Amino acid sequence: MNQILIQNVLLKGQRTDVLIEGNCFKTIRPGIAADDAAVIDGTQFAVIPPFYNTHTHAAMTLLRGYADDLKLFDWLNLHIWPAEAKLAPEDIYWGSKLAILEMIKTGTVFFSDMYFMQHETIRAAEEMGVRAAVGLITLESVPDLAKMLESVNDLIWESRRSFSGRISLTLAPHAIYTVSTATLEKIAERSRNDQMMIHTHLAETQFEVAECRQKHGCSPVEYLARVGLLTDRAVLAHAIHLSDRDIELVAQAGASVNHNPCSNMKLASGVFPFEKMLKAKINITLGTDGCASNNNLSMLEEMKFAALLAKSADADPESGHMHDVFNTATVNGARAFGIDAGVIEAGKLADCVLVDLDNSLMVGDYHLTSNLVYSADSSCIDTVICDGKILMRHRQVPGEKEIIAAARKCCDKFRK
Amino acid sequence: MNQILIQNVLLKGQRTDVLIEGNCFKTIRPGIAADDAAVIDGTQFAVIPPFYNTHTHAAMTLLRGYADDLKLFDWLNLHIWPAEAKLAPEDIYWGSKLAILEMIKTGTVFFSDMYFMQHETIRAAEEMGVRAAVGLITLESVPDLAKMLESVNDLIWESRRSFSGRISLTLAPHAIYTVSTATLEKIAERSRNDQMMIHTHLAETQFEVAECRQKHGCSPVEYLARVGLLTDRAVLAHAIHLSDRDIELVAQAGASVNHNPCSNMKLASGVFPFEKMLKAKINITLGTDGCASNNNLSMLEEMKFAALLAKSADADPESGHMHDVFNTATVNGARAFGIDAGVIEAGKLADCVLVDLDNSLMVGDYHLTSNLVYSADSSCIDTVICDGKILMRHRQVPGEKEIIAAARKCCDKFRK
Numbered sequence: 001m002n003q004i005l006i007q008n009v010l011l012k013g014q015r016t017d018v019l020i021e022g023n024c025f026k027t028i029r030p031g032i033a034a035d036d037a038a039v040i041d042g043t044q045f046a047v048i049p050p051f052y053n054t055h056t057h058a059a060m061t062l063l064r065g066y067a068d069d070l071k072l073f074d075w076l077n078l079h080i081w082p083a084e085a086k087l088a089p090e091d092i093y094w095g096s097k098l099a100i101l102e103m104i105k106t107g108t109v110f111f112s113d114m115y116f117m118q119h120e121t122i123r124a125a126e127e128m129g130v131r132a133a134v135g136l137i138t139l140e141s142v143p144d145l146a147k148m149l150e151s152v153n154d155l156i157w158e159s160r161r162s163f164s165g166r167i168s169l170t171l172a173p174h175a176i177y178t179v180s181t182a183t184l185e186k187i188a189e190r191s192r193n194d195q196m197m198i199h200t201h202l203a204e205t206q207f208e209v210a211e212c213r214q215k216h217g218c219s220p221v222e223y224l225a226r227v228g229l230l231t232d233r234a235v236l237a238h239a240i241h242l243s244d245r246d247i248e249l250v251a252q253a254g255a256s257v258n259h260n261p262c263s264n265m266k267l268a269s270g271v272f273p274f275e276k277m278l279k280a281k282i283n284i285t286l287g288t289d290g291c292a293s294n295n296n297l298s299m300l301e302e303m304k305f306a307a308l309l310a311k312s313a314d315a316d317p318e319s320g321h322m323h324d325v326f327n328t329a330t331v332n333g334a335r336a337f338g339i340d341a342g343v344i345e346a347g348k349l350a351d352c353v354l355v356d357l358d359n360s361l362m363v364g365d366y367h368l369t370s371n372l373v374y375s376a377d378s379s380c381i382d383t384v385i386c387d388g389k390i391l392m393r394h395r396q397v398p399g400e401k402e403i404i405a406a407a408r409k410c411c412d413k414f415r416k
Numbered sequence: 417m418n419q420i421l422i423q424n425v426l427l428k429g430q431r432t433d434v435l436i437e438g439n440c441f442k443t444i445r446p447g448i449a450a451d452d453a454a455v456i457d458g459t460q461f462a463v464i465p466p467f468y469n470t471h472t473h474a475a476m477t478l479l480r481g482y483a484d485d486l487k488l489f490d491w492l493n494l495h496i497w498p499a500e501a502k503l504a505p506e507d508i509y510w511g512s513k514l515a516i517l518e519m520i521k522t523g524t525v526f527f528s529d530m531y532f533m534q535h536e537t538i539r540a541a542e543e544m545g546v547r548a549a550v551g552l553i554t555l556e557s558v559p560d561l562a563k564m565l566e567s568v569n570d571l572i573w574e575s576r577r578s579f580s581g582r583i584s585l586t587l588a589p590h591a592i593y594t595v596s597t598a599t600l601e602k603i604a605e606r607s608r609n610d611q612m613m614i615h616t617h618l619a620e621t622q623f624e625v626a627e628c629r630q631k632h633g634c635s636p637v638e639y640l641a642r643v644g645l646l647t648d649r650a651v652l653a654h655a656i657h658l659s660d661r662d663i664e665l666v667a668q669a670g671a672s673v674n675h676n677p678c679s680n681m682k683l684a685s686g687v688f689p690f691e692k693m694l695k696a697k698i699n700i701t702l703g704t705d706g707c708a709s710n711n712n713l714s715m716l717e718e719m720k721f722a723a724l725l726a727k728s729a730d731a732d733p734e735s736g737h738m739h740d741v742f743n744t745a746t747v748n749g750a751r752a753f754g755i756d757a758g759v760i761e762a763g764k765l766a767d768c769v770l771v772d773l774d775n776s777l778m779v780g781d782y783h784l785t786s787n788l789v790y791s792a793d794s795s796c797i798d799t800v801i802c803d804g805k806i807l808m809r810h811r812q813v814p815g816e817k818e819i820i821a822a823a824r825k826c827c828d829k830f831r832k
Contacts, residue, residue: 064779065786069723069737102776105795265724266790268733295790296777301717305724307485308681312725317684321485358820360518361712361794363480364827370481374682374711377793378777379521379811395795404774411780 002388004350005034009042010357010368011344018047020350023165023388028346045354045382046368049342051108051299052333055199055237055258055287057115058124059087059095061102062410064291072205072267080292083414084116091410092117096124097399098407099297103130104397106298106378107353109386112199112235112258112287112337114172118155122167128399129391131351133337135172135199138187140179156194166387168337170197173229176220177208181227188228197233197337200224203246204238204269221246230255235336237287238263239277240270247273251280256336259328261305263289274310275319285336286328299329300380303373322373354383418804420766421450425458426773426784427760434463436766439581439804444762461770461798462784465758467524467715468749471615471653471674471703473531474540475503475511477518478826480707488621488683496708499830500532507826508533512540513815514823515713519546520813522714522794523769525802528615528651528674528703528753530588534571538583544815545807547767549753551588551615554603556595572610582803584753586613589645592636593624597643604644613649613753616640619662620654620685637662646671651752653703654679655693656686663689663696672699672752675744677721679705690726691735701752702744715745716796719789738789770799 004020008030011018017032018025067079087095092115103111113121114135125132136152138145152171159169171187173179179187191198203209203220212220221242224230232254239257242250250257259272277284286306288297303325310320331342334351341349355372356362359380362371372380384392391397420436424446427434433448434441483495503511508531519527529537530551541548552568554561568587575585587603589595595603607614619625619636628636637658640646648670655673658666666673675688693700702722704713719741726736747758750767757765771788772778775796778787788796800808807813 062780064791065783066780068783068786068790069727069734071733075733098776098779105776262720262724265728266733268727268731268735270731271728291780291791295786296793298793301720301793304678304717305721308678308721309728311684312681312687315684315686317487317491317682318485319684358817360514360521360816360820363514363820363823364478364482364707364830365824366827366831367481367484370484370711374484375480375707377712377714377717377795379793379795400776401774404776404779407779408781411782414780415782 003034003037004040004385004388004390005032005037006040006042006047006354009354010046018344020385020388023350025344025346025348025350028344040354040383042354044356044358046357047344047352048355048372049330049344050351050353050384050386051329052110052285052337052339052342053103053108053287053297053299054112054235054285054333054336055260055289056099056111056113056297057290058099058111058113058121059092059115060290060292061099061297062091062095062407063414064295066292066414086413087116089117089120092120093124094403094406094410096121097128097403099291100124100128100130101397101400101403102297104128104384104392105381105395106300107381107384108297108299109351109384109391110333110337110339112170114174114199122163125167126164129386129389131166131339131386133168133170133197133199135170137172137174138179138183139174140183168197170199172199175201175208176223177211184227184229191229191231191233195233197235198229198231199235200229200237202236202239203241206241206270209241219243219246221249225249225253235285238269240264240272242273247276247280247282251282256283256285258285258287259306260287260289261309262302263293265305265309266293271309271313274306275314278324283332283336284328285333298378300372300376300378303329307373322369325373326369350385350388352385353381356380356382419450419453420456420801420804420806421448421453422456422458422463422770425770426462434760436801436804439766441760441762441764441766444760456799458770460772460774462773463760463768464771464788465746465760466767466769466800466802467745468526468701468753468755468758469519469524469703469713469715470528470651470701470749470752471676471705472515472527472529472713473706474515474527474529474537475508475531476706476708477515477713478507478511478823479830480711482708482830502829503532505533505536508536509540510819510822510826512537513544513819515707516540516544516546517813517816517819518713520544520800520808521797521811522716523797523800524713524715525767525800525807526749526753526755528586530590530615538579541583542580545805546802547582547755549584549586549613549615551586553588553590554595554599555590556599584613586615588615591617591624592639593627600643600645607645607647607649611649613651614645614647615651616645616653618652618655619657622657622686625657635659635662637665641665641669651701654685654688656680656688658689663692663698667696667698672701674701674703675722676703676705677725678718679709681721681725682709687725687729690722691730694740699748699752700744701749714794716788716792716794719745723789738785741789742785766801766804768801769797772796772798
């Protein structure tokens with residue numbers, strides 16, 4: 001079986017060897033002998049878990065910088081939706097590849113996606129070697145909902161025959177305000193029957209909460225529970241405007257909440273109650289949202305925003321502790337999607353990143369976690385391994401030039 | 417005279433050539449012939465102004481990650497001040513070099529510093545080719561204030577004989593709560609007589625404002641005016657807790673205010689009133705503060721924090737517009753310190769950065785400013801030129817390995 005031996009690498013403050021066999025970590029101790037292994041000299045590096053980005057719209061990377069600094073509905077109505085109407089399958093394919101390239105370069109090996117023409121995103125993720133939970137988006141407003149739901153069936157059927165173990169599918173009702181109660185109930189039933197994960201936007205704006213109270217007489221969280229979607233298979237994106245009672249319900253259900261600090265700040269959606277969620281022992285995960293509202297996919301940057309926003313909003317520098325934030329970006333994200341990874345331990349899936357300790361952003365060198373959360377950028381990420389395969393070595397990702405050129409060509413149709 | 421010709425580079429959406437002669441931009445137009453010039457092929461790049469970091473404590477880069485996630489006074493009393501007591505001149509020298517290395521790698525060519533043993537910081541800045549306004553810090557609490565003020569005299573005298581044009585000195589009373597009224601008045605007098613710039617912390621915490629009101633019966637801004645320090649030679653760091661009347665006074669005086677979003681968020685100091693300052697037509701500049709409270713010196717990251725914090729705090733995505741934020745990081749900083757730079761125009765000082773347009777963080781490629789403010793990180797910065805000299809080419813800075821090794825050695829004495 002394929003073996004990789006990382007020698008003399010820093011892991012939790014100690015020098016050790018790490019042996020990968022197949023797609024798992026096999027042995028972790030100093031002085032491992034493995035004659036057939038490909039050897040990586042880890043002297044200059046620390047080995048850390050990679051990042052798991054639990055909410056994004058990967059192909060929207062094509063719309064990076066397309067429209068900024070606008071009120072939400074102007075941004076959507078005048079810019080984003082008209083641009084999205086022009087998207088063709090090859091745009092989704094190259095947009096997803098561009099996104100995955102950026103993710104790898106910033107140390108991310110998994111993304112939970114919600115977008116259209118999922119075949120193309122799956123093809124991109126398969127080819128580039130990352131993990132993905134691809135959302136089968138449901139939007140009541142599409143011209144032919146029946147056809148959309150049928151394509152979901154096809155994709156689920158196909159996934160069983162031909163997808164690698166790195167790809168999973170989620171049921172992704174866009175939001176409670178864009179999908180009818182009847183459809184939400186059908187999705188809930190399918191999630192129960194097939195044990196499928198649910199990925200949905202929830203309580204992103206105060207407007208959504210007010211509308212839900214008016215239409216359904218309850219909070220978005222209560223409504224989600226009512227239609228049967230608030231379970232331990234659900235990952236709730238944004239989850240900003242939650243009452244104490246809502247937080248209690250989410251905790252009882254065992255659902256995960258996905259925090260998107262950059263997008264929430266950029267769109268002025270509100271402040272995610274980080275410490276309250278933490279105290280309720282809810283599994284908090286971290287996501288970048290799409291590039292149209294961030295405008296990048298760096299989980300390093302997202303961690304810093306998560307930590308600093310919690311401190312600033314609570315007027316308390318002890319909020320948003322680096323260790324809690326680091327967990328949201330790594331092990332919590334993996335856990336939410338049932339991926340047995342996110343920590344460097346024998347038996348776990350072999351996902352890891354080598355961090356360049358000789359990068360100036362990593363000196364002083366007192367606390368690795370602090371440097372990762374508060375200082376590092378993509379230039380510190382040297383090597384990325386996912387499922388036992390090297391996706392980037394010395395910052396080189398195969399096919400990079402081709403992806404940049406093709407993605408830039410796709411951008412042409414959106415130029416104003 | 418030394419010439420550099422950058423050919424076919426993107427400037428404000430157009431391809432052009434840029435000729436540097438000596439330390440200034442000489443000609444900017446397509447098709448320049450210059451036989452003796454060193455030629456840079458600009459095809460893959462955009463040329464932009466570099467960043468001017470108007471508030472930092474460079475040598476504190478040695479204390480990156482030393483203590484985080486703590487209440488302000490625990491952080492200072494239990495960690496930062498005891499560590500600072502151990503600083504020796506070689507720490508200041510290598511700490512400053514480490515800081516300047518990081519600044520160059522993130523596209524910054526100028527820093528306004530406030531720290532101790534300024535000779536060492538000046539030596540580092542001279543050797544590495546950047547610009548610096550080095551603050552002659554005054555703190556009433558030091559054991560021998562008279563000696564501190566005498567060394568200020570020596571340094572001012574020396575600066576006239578032997579410093580390059582890239583180095584200037586500022587008078588830097590630490591803060592209104594650490595320097596007596598009598599000393600502040602003396603500093604104000606010297607600033608008037610010698611036309612020296614003033615660099616001071618102001619209105620960083622609500623505690624400072626309350627204490628000032630109690631001791632002096634007025635706001636920190638009013639008190640600064642009273643002692644004669646509120647002039648167009650002043651750069652006020654933080655300037656968070658200002659009343660509308662304070663903002664009016666700062667505008668009338670023509671003082672600059674330096675915004676430190678990361679540090680302010682990390683220490684939970686409060687939110688800088690970005691849009692109010694802008695409407696009052698105050699010159700807003702941007703700074704990273706020291707690495708102990710940020711924890712890096714990236715002006716790219718600082719711009720994103722400035723923009724997103726303004727939007728989030730105002731609950732308005734139109735606040736913190738990218739163009740305003742980009743100006744704070746570039747031309748406004750240069751203007752505050754009387755440096756005739758910060759825009760790429762013939763006759764201006766030849767400070768510029770080449771941005772790698774083939775970096776995945778720069779695609780979609782609709783708006784360069786958007787990509788710089790909201791997406792870019794240090795990996796996008798390919799080349800840095802300051803005062804007509806190349807400080808970094810293809811991300812290589814001369815002496816980098818030696819600086820990292822020496823700085824890491826300095827860190828040893830601080831390990832707990």
